[in-house]
Amino acid sequence: MSILNLTRKFRILSFEEIVGQQLVIRMLKNSLYTDRLFPVYLFFGQHGCGKTSIARVFGMAVNCKSLSLFRKTPKKQIIPCLHCDSCLAMQKNSHPDFIEIDAASYTGVDNIRAIIESASYLPVIGSKKIYLIDEAHMLSKASFNALLKILEEPPANALFMLATTDVEKIIDTVRSRCFQLFLRPIASQDIQNRLTIIAQAEQIQYDTEALWVIAEQGNGSVRDALNLIERVRSAYPKISLDAVYQVLGKINDLLMKELFIALYQKNKNAIVKLLSSEAFAHTTPTVLWRQVFQFLRAAWYAKQGVEIDKGIEAAIISELANICSTEFLGYVTALLYKNEIQLLKTNTPRFFIEHLFIAIVTRTEALAYENDHTNIQKKKTDPVLSSAVDTTEKIICVPNTISTSSIADHAKRFLVEVQQAVTPMIYSLLNQAHFVVKQEVVLIILPQSLRMLEDVLKESESTWIDIFKKVFGSKIHYAYQFTKDTTCIDEKKPTIHKNMETTTIDSLENKTISLNTTNTRLYNEQIQTKNKTDFTDASKWPQVNLILKYFPGTTTFIE
Ligand SMILES: [Zn+2]
Structure with a gap:
């Protein structure tokens, strides 16, 4: 028994074996049952969706000797029966009334003329002469025109079936005479x-x-x-x-999991080791890229308790989903999408992907701004991110070196210096922040409405942590806090801060923060400078100027 060619060995012989095309099969069986056969059928859909298989089964059913029995007792009689002379001849590919033509090989008009001529003869053993023209879109214009003539007035004993992957190439006049059946890709x-x-x-x-x-x-x-x-x-x-x-040429699930964990834990050594391993060396960049997305998607869904990809071991994905945060998955997805076009353009895709993985670890987005050299220089690529990444959980008590009265001066200095180092958006965020010293920690307080940008801010930490430490002192820690009271950004109502609610820091949440007047004044000053921001200085606003350069005219909003 030959082990090869499963496709041929398991050729579809009955409607029951056809998967995923229930609607089309119902239509065909109904037309057999009601004896309302159309002279021309057009089967279209992507390759491998079963067009020719369905057409052959249908052709076999049309000529099956048990068709009349099927019309009487459709629930008892299976059609095609596979046992009558006609069905047996079909299975042996020797049916005199079933003619199959590959239009890709016989595009010429002579072949069509031969068909037209033979269609006028009566069928030999079946009730109809059936013509299946596969890859019908390959027919020449002359062939289509010749075919059109017989389709306009088909002989009563002939039945035509066209199959194509490209229905748009079938000329309209032919298409409009067909009973069209769309076959969807099989699930x-x-x-x-x-x-x-x-x-x-x-x-x-x-x-x-x-x-x-x-x-x-x-x-x-x-x-x-x-x-x-x-x-x-x-x-x-x-x-x-x-x-x-x-x-x-794919990477196995365990190695993919290791890669994601190494990325999440910012373990640069582990990533370099994995990328240089044999398994990764043997995969192609495109396959690796797709697989990373496949894992990201599966992990996203696993976080919601849904198993989406049965091709990845469920235990591995659920473990990954438990380890990696939603923010991390979102960050990686966004970074990869942002760089997908670059991947397609580059001549060194493997190195590009490796570079991206390292960028994920260092949490810089340098690659996304590769045309902006000044910006790249400003980005810090220190892989060891400050402990402040998860400050909300890791506040360490250190001696307080900043008094509440000097916080405003420190904050002012910090904002002046940080403007040179960060992107305009990060500066804008920090500029809207309210700096308050609380025990041993500088709180960076922002309105709740900006909470969605918390990740962006955290990801930028490596670009401003040094300045922060320089201004506030190397032992000073910081934490973010978001207030539900959005009106606090309204400069006309500065006193509202008195009822500010803490929302992120557990250790501080029971204490109401009362802000002194110095802070309120500082806050107002920041709001005013924000409204007067001048973008003309290209050295200070490289990205804004880059955008303005490429989008001349009136720019009303830059995100
Ligand atoms: Zn039969």
Whole structure:
């Protein structure tokens, strides 16, 4: 028994074997049952979705001797019966009344003329002469015109079926005479079910996850998935995840998990080690890129308690989802999307991806601003981020060296210096902050409405932490606090701060923060300078000027 060519061995012979096209099958069976056959059928859909299989089964059913029985008792009689002369001839590919033409090989008008001529003869064993023209979009214009003539007045004993992946190329006059049937790409689940049936029938050893990966890889095509099974089977005794990954050149789930954890823990050594390992060296940058997104997506859904990708071991994804924060997943996704076009343009995609991973660790977005050299120079790439990344949980008590009265001066100095080092958006955020010294910690208080930018602010820490330490003292720590009272950004109502609620810092949340007048004044001054911001100085506002350069005219909003 040949182990090769599963596609041919498991050729579809009945409507029941066709997966994922229930609507089309219902229409065809109904037209058989009601004896309302159209002279021309047009099957269209992507490759591998079952167009020719369905057309052949339908053709077999039209000429099946049991058709009249099916019309009487549709629930008892299966159609095609597979046992009558006509059905047997179809299975042997020797039916005199079923003519299949590959239009890709026979585009010329002579072939169509031959069809037209033969269509006038009566069928030999079936009730109709059936013509299946596969890849019909490849027909020449002259062929289409010749075909059109017979489609306008088809002989009563002839039935035409056109199959195509590109329905737009079928000329309108032909298309409008067809009964059109759209076949959608087959769902991965349906493909997996079919693969399972075939694997069991062939006694192929398999892992369910591996079949899922193969089904997904099939992209809506059972044929492609079966071809992949054959490739795996020719090299490995069992269809396991590892075997499939090897054949596809993908990284295995455990290594991918290690990569994500190393990224999350900012472990540069581990990342470099992984990237230089044999497994990563053997994958292509495109495959790696897709796989990273696949993991990100699965981890996102796992965080919501939904298993989305059966191709990745559930335990691995749920472990990853437990370890990595939503913010981290969001950050990585955004960074990768931001750089996807660059990846397509570069001649050194592998190095580009490696560089991006390191950028994730250093939490800089230098790559996204690669045209802005001044900005890159300003970005700090110190991999060891300050302990302030998670300040809300890690406030360490140190001697307080700043008095409440001098905080305003410190904050002013900090803002002046930090303006040179950070992006305009970060500066704008810090500029709206209210600095308050509380016990041993400088609180950076922002309105609750800006909370969505907390991650952005945290990610920028490496660019301003040195200035912060220089101004406030190296032992001083800081923490963010967001007040629910959004009116605090309204300079006309500065006294509202008295009822400010703490929302992030557990250790401080029971204490009402009363702000002194110095702070309020400082805050008002900041609001005023913010409103008067002058963007003309390109050295201070490199990114804004870059945007203005490329988007001349009136820019009303820069995000
Ligand atoms: Zn039959």
